[in-house]
Amino acid sequence: MFINAILRSSALALVAVTGLAASAQAETYKWLTFKPQGAGDAQAVTTQWLVDEFEKRTDGKHKIEVFWGGSVAKTREIPDALAAGVGDFGDIITPYFPDQMPLNNAVGFFIPQPMNTLEVGQFMEELHATYPEFEDELASQNLHAIGFRPLEDYGLLCNKPVRSVADMKGLRIRSYGFAYPKLIEALGASPVSIATSEAYEGLQRSIIDCTPIGPALARGWKYDEVAKYYIEIPLGASFGHLLAMNLDSYNGMDDDTRAVIDQLGRDYLVEYARVLSEDETRVRDLWQGDLGVEVIDFPQGELLGVLEDAGVKEVRQEWIDKANAAGVPADEIAKSLAFDAPS
Incomplete structure (x- = not known):
């Protein structure tokens, strides 16, 4: 009985230590956005979707806290704030930074162009997958693109x-x-x-x-x-926003978490395009009705x-x-x- 008691005690101690270690490894990341939390549009709605999915797909181990409405960094401050590590994630309005991101502003030089929202996002994904210069442009500023948010x-x-x-x-x-x-x-x-x-x-x-x-x-x-x-x-x-990360934060993730983020960025584009399409249909119905x-x-x-x-x-x-x-x-x-x- 004495030996069994020791083993039980040791097991409890091991569980406690393991729990502390797991807790220590858990991360709460910071997302900086200019969007108001209650905006209710596709951008705000799908930002919350991504945050919820991240916690779900990491089994609650990691979370993202969103700082809405420019409360930490205003629209034009977000790239520098992310690069400096003030936040880990953020949405960057790419056309506001033509000198910093000329390659990633490609679509903005070609208006009109024939692609819709989803196609523009997939086009940007392909450019980043095919030509390392697109990612290098961001990496030189300690940034990494996890996803893309074209406009409608x-x-x-x-x-x-x-x-x-x-x-x-x-x-x-x-x-x-x-x-x-x-x-x-x-x-x-x-x-x-x-x-x-x-x-x-x-x-x-x-x-x-x-x-x-x-x-x-x-x-x-x-x-x-x-x-x-x-x-x-x-x-x-129009190509609108990069979903970006601080490059050090991205590289500091363990392999499993980084894989979650990589897949989530691709899934985000599909979800965003779906929500945006539904939003547009709703608006066009309103236009035919009371809004005239x-x-x-x-x-x-x-x-x-x-x-x-x-x-x-x-x-x-x-x-x-x-x-x-x-x-x-x-x-x-x-x-x-x-x-x-x-x-």
């Missing part, structure tokens, strides 16, 4: 009907990024630089006549309260006709030159962003 297919939301290129003449259209200014000029309109948060008032007071946007985002910002015409001009899906937004088809041929404009071609060539200088076969990549490419 974009059209134009306007405060007046636009049915052809002729109707574009003289309009003031919100502009940002690389391709939009030259594209808007090629369409005969005037690009106006205005912040997302100011576009509601801009449309309301006719400071701008239109803004490039998708239905879900238009509803999220409530632009459709003051602009009642959505023009189905086929701009394609008229959806207008725009002739695709007229849009594609401006792709030969010198300014539009100049922007595309700018990315090709940068990518070639980085050792990437840019002309081959650019074919996927052309309208004659299979989509």
Whole structure:
């Protein structure tokens, strides 16, 4: 009995020590985001989905705590905050950082382009899997991409009907990024630089006549309260956000946890595209009902006709030159962003 008691005591002690060791290895990671927790849009909803899935797939061993609404780092601060280890995960609005991330901004130089949300995300996954230069660009800033969050297919939301290129003449259209200014000029309109948060008032007071946007985002910002015409001009899906990690945090994970993150990043894209599609359908139903937004088809041929404009071609060539200088076969990549490419 005495020996059995000793063995039981030793076993209990071993369990306690093992439990302490497991507890010590458990991690609570920090996610930095500009999104408000209660936003209810596809971005916020799927961020929470990823966080919940991470805990589930690691059997509760690891967790992610989300710091919503820019409470730790504002939108333009997130890359530096992640690189410095202030957070472990975060969402980076890639077009805000053209000088830091020229390769990873590829899609932003090719508007319009033929791919939808899911296809743009898969395109970015393929680029990272095929060309190490895309990941190296981030690694040089102590960042690692775990996933991609493209925006939805974009059209134009306007405060007046636009049915052809002729109707574009003289309009003031919100502009940002690389391709939009030259594209808007090629369409005969005037690009106006205005912040997302100011576009509601801009449309309301006719400071701008239109803004490039998708239905879900238009509803999220409530632009459709003051602009009642959505023009189905086929701009394609914009590439929006990197789901990024601090590279040291990623490399510091054990193999099993890192495998969970790698798979979760791929699964996130599919879940995000699904939720976004449902959100867009809901918004379009609202537009047909009480919100009273008229959806207008725009002739695709007229849009594609401006792709030969010198300014539009100049922007595309700018990315090709940068990518070639980085050792990437840019002309081959650019074919996927052309309208004659299979989509």
